Amino acid sequence: MAIRLKVFRFDPEKDEEPYYKVYAVNAGPTDRLLDCLNRIRWEQDSTLAFRMSCGHGVCGSDGMRIDGICGLPCQRLVGSLGPEALIEPLPVFRVIKDLIVDLTPFFERYRSIKPYLISASPPPDDERRQSPDEVRLLESAVRCILCACCTASCPVNQNPETADYVGPAALVRAFRYLFDSRDQGFVERVPVLDRKQGAWGCQTLWKCTEVCPKQIPVTKSIGQIKRRIHEAKKGT
Amino acid sequence: MILDHDAVIVGSGLAGLRAAVEATETAGVAVVSKVLPTRSHSGAAQGGITAALGNEEEDRWEWHLFDTVKGGDYLGDQDAIEIMVRDAPRAIFELEHMGVPFSRNPDGRIAQRNFGGHTRQYGKAPVRRACHAADHTGRVVLDTLYDQAMRQNVKFYAEYYVLSLVFDEGRCTGVVTYNLATGELDLLRAKAVILATGGCGKIYRTTSNGFATTGEALSLVYREGIPLEDMEFVQFHPTGLFPLGILVSEAARGEGGILRNDAGEPFMERYAPAIKDLAARDVVSRAILTEIRAGRGIGGKAYVHLDLTHLGERKITEKLWEITSFARIYLGIDAVSQPIPVAPTCHYLMGGIPTDTDGRVLADEKGRVVPGLFAAGECACVSVHGANRLGCNSLLDLLVFGRRAGRVMKEDVQGIEVPASRPDPVEAVKERLAALMGHDGVERSHLIRQDMQAIMTDHGSVFRTEESLKQGIDAILALKERFSRVAVTNKGKSFNYDLMETIELGHQLDLCEVILVSARNRKESRGAHFREDFPERDDRNYLRHTLIFDAPGGPRIEYKPVAITRFQPQVRAY
Known part of the structure; x- marks a missing residue:
């Protein structure tokens, strides 16, 4: 069978404006959409640019917009698409070429939440103890692969007026550390989180949760950060 | 442009990051990678990291040593293996202290599970030795080490592709890189270079490896007249998701999964009566292919079944979330109630760039060191894996020898002047x-x-x-x-x-x-x-x-x- 892919193209070296180009690709229903994109690149048009690495939803390289919804083409099978699919780069970020966007601001914001264990007490000679329940609390958040699909899908990030919102991916990582029983970094992270560009930027619109390729309850996790901040303020 | 650093590390997987975190305290370190941070294929490691912690049952490093020697069919260098297995508990605790979200047992200690070839009392029975974070151990360790590297302001050249190694009077003094975003060439000049670029599984049609695992560091070294060691030893992981070859972790069998042929027979009992499905990978891969050759693949086809259906939903969703998601996404199979089709998939290169136990690259059979050049991880051959690597020993290798390379390299660069390369x-x-x-x-x-x-x-x-x-x-x-x-x-x-x-x-x-x-x-x-x-x-x-x-x-x-x-x-x- 053949599928038609209508692909966003933009090469800053020669294009003034982006345009769409349609490619017909032979593919079976269990082929990955990523396989189709590779076939285009290898067999039809070697100039097409997109990122990929692991090919099975673990590395987070190939986030893009598929029929208007952010996702990973390595996780989408041709059989789940219609006869023609629309392939575009992730919104929110600047397009560098074709489906490749500049993720520098994404990683900068990620970094701003201090994504590492903060602990004042020196570690023991062996491991710190943590109960299975304490680990279970982090179980979904640590599945995050930093694909940026959530942040790209967030209407708050998409709105130019509120685009300085740190975004759901950074907040998921903040959740992962704040709710880690070994972490003591709440106070250090509050200045980044307790503001409208931080956790309060979230308007509970659920887009992040809908698109997450790893089924992380993103919105709920952000809600728990908000509650933690609220309770800390009430307590003081 | 010419960019100067004390050290350049090529590859941002676990070996490269561990070396970077080690060296950056006293040396200016730059990490070069053809992919963005956290996209390296170490992240696809699932099952765990071995260490004789004894958190679940008695275990000893001597047993771990024996298993690794036997797993490698006696080709591994036992002095190097001893360094690795004795250092393993420290390497695990260090990761825990950095914040890796390990799964825990009821005592709150790091949980350990069975893995192929890891036994107690020199082969008597399986031992729970694999420390893990569910079935995404590689990814969470990669994230944690990247976070540590960022915290320490390690410089990253992401999406830079290394085109050549630079030598001055025999010493490796940097790399020439191609900036993927701009097409520009740069000289990253350094007092030492660590190669940590992983394996080369993509030369095979079916592999668990990602698109970037093309092995060029090995070939760059080889073209410089430096040998490669034990390259005939390529591991085929027994359980690649059929037909894609995506890794289905041995953790599935470590947690109790069973391989079955077309008749439903748990055939590993015939090939490895003592530890059955938990035999070394080469043994299990040959067994699966022997079954398939004998017409006992499922429906006569080129795969067998990995059966998890007796494990129960809770264990599967908690301990094997990732691999069950692969079965669901790519095959529409619910591993809780249906067996998973699997076949061997190219997974790991035991051979590589010969190094000593501190990551120094060796130029010949007499052990002559190549000044300024180090290698660690899958691209290196220490050799701790011999003719066949045991599961969960690779992350251990990366962590132990990545750190050792970083540690020696940061001493090595003290007092060295980088010569201006001539000709350019x-x-x-x-x-x-x-x-x-x-x-x-x-x-x-x-x-x-x-x-x-x-x-x-x-x-x-x-x-x-x-x-x-x-x-x-x-x-x-x-x-x-x-x-x-x-x-x-x-x-x-x-x-x-x-x-x-x-x-x-x-x-x-x-x-x-x-x-x-x-x-x-x-x-x-x-x-x-x-x-x-x-x-x-x-x-x-x-x-x-x-x-x-x-x-x-x-x-x-x-x-x-x-x-x-x-x-x-x-x-x-x-």
Whole structure:
């Protein structure tokens, strides 16, 4: 069978404006959409640019917009698409070429939440103890692969007026550390989180949760950060 | 541009990051990677990291040492293995202190599970030795080490592709890189270089490896006249998701999963009566392919079943979330109630760039050190894995030897002055690149790559013979000839993957030849290298490491002895 892919193209070296180009690709229903994109690149048009690495939803390289919804083409099978699919780069970020966007601001914001264990007490000679329940609390958040699909899908990030919102991916990582029983970094992270560009930027619109390729309850996790901040303020 | 650093680390997977975190306290470190941070293939490791912590039951590093020696079919260097297994608990605790979200047992200690070939009392029964974070251990360790590297302000050159190593009077003094976003060439000058670029699984058609695992660091080193060690030993993981080859972790069997053939028979009982499904990977892969050859694949096809259905939903969703998601996404299979189709998939390269136990690259069989050049991780061969790596020993290798390379390298660069490279190494690379881009041959890299993958799959996989290896070598040489007429049709500067993949292909073809020639030369069966025409291990002639050198008339082979300290070779049965 053949599928038609209508692909966003933009090469800053020669294009003034982006345009769409349609490619017909032979593919079976269990082929990955990523396989189709590779076939285009290898067999039809070697100039097409997109990122990929692991090919099975673990590395987070190939986030893009598929029929208007952010996702990973390595996780989408041709059989789940219609006869023609629309392939575009992730919104929110600047397009560098074709489906490749500049993720520098994404990683900068990620970094701003201090994504590492903060602990004042020196570690023991062996491991710190943590109960299975304490680990279970982090179980979904640590599945995050930093694909940026959530942040790209967030209407708050998409709105130019509120685009300085740190975004759901950074907040998921903040959740992962704040709710880690070994972490003591709440106070250090509050200045980044307790503001409208931080956790309060979230308007509970659920887009992040809908698109997450790893089924992380993103919105709920952000809600728990908000509650933690609220309770800390009430307590003081 | 010329950019100066104390040290350049090529590769941002676990070995590279661990080295970076170690060295950056006192040395200015830059990490170069052709992919963005956290995209490296270490992240696809699932099952865990071994250490004789004894959190679940009695365990001892001596047992871990024995298992690793036996798992490698006595080819691993026992002094190096001893360093690794004795350092393992420290390496795990260090990760825990950095914040890795390990799964825990009811005591709050790091949870450990069974893994293939890991036993108590020198082979008596399986032992729970694999420390893990569910089934995404590699990814969470990668994230944690990246976070540590950021915290320490390690400089990253992301999406920079290394085109050549730079040497000055025998010392490695940097790399020439191609900036994927702009197409510009830079000289990253350094007092030392650590290569940590992983394996080369993409030379095979079916592999668990990602697109970026093309092995160019191995080939770059080889082209400089430095040998590669034990390249005939390529691991095929028994359980790749059929037909894609995506890794289905051994953790599935560690948690109790069972392999079954078309009759529903748990066939591993016949091949490894003592530890059955938890035998070493080479043993299980051969067993699966033997079943398939005998017509006992599922429906007579080229796969068997991995059955988890007796484990219960809670264990599956909590401990094996990732692999069940792969079965669901790619095959529409619910692993809670249906068996998963699996077949062997190319997974890991035991061979690599020869190093000492501090990551220093060795130039010959006498152990001459290449100044300023280090290697760690899958691209290196210490050798701790011998002829076959045990599951969960690879992350341990990366962490232990990545750290050791970083530690020695940061001492090594003290007091060294970087010489100004003459003649400019960028110019030479620029000319080569211009020649490749200006070439308008009729061959296309994707077609040559397809043929290469078919040849390696047919001639260099699990079962090998003289005749087949010879045919494979001839076919690869013919492909190399075709490659000389390859054209890069994309002439652009920004994200020109056509160009990058063409350069990768040249490296891959070199490695194919190296693997097949090494395999043809080893006329015995040991670990992952199985010769149907020489089915027995031959310690008298081949209990030694292969070193293969690039020479004008074709590859030249030398040998070096195996370090045997505690365990003399015995019959290897599971």
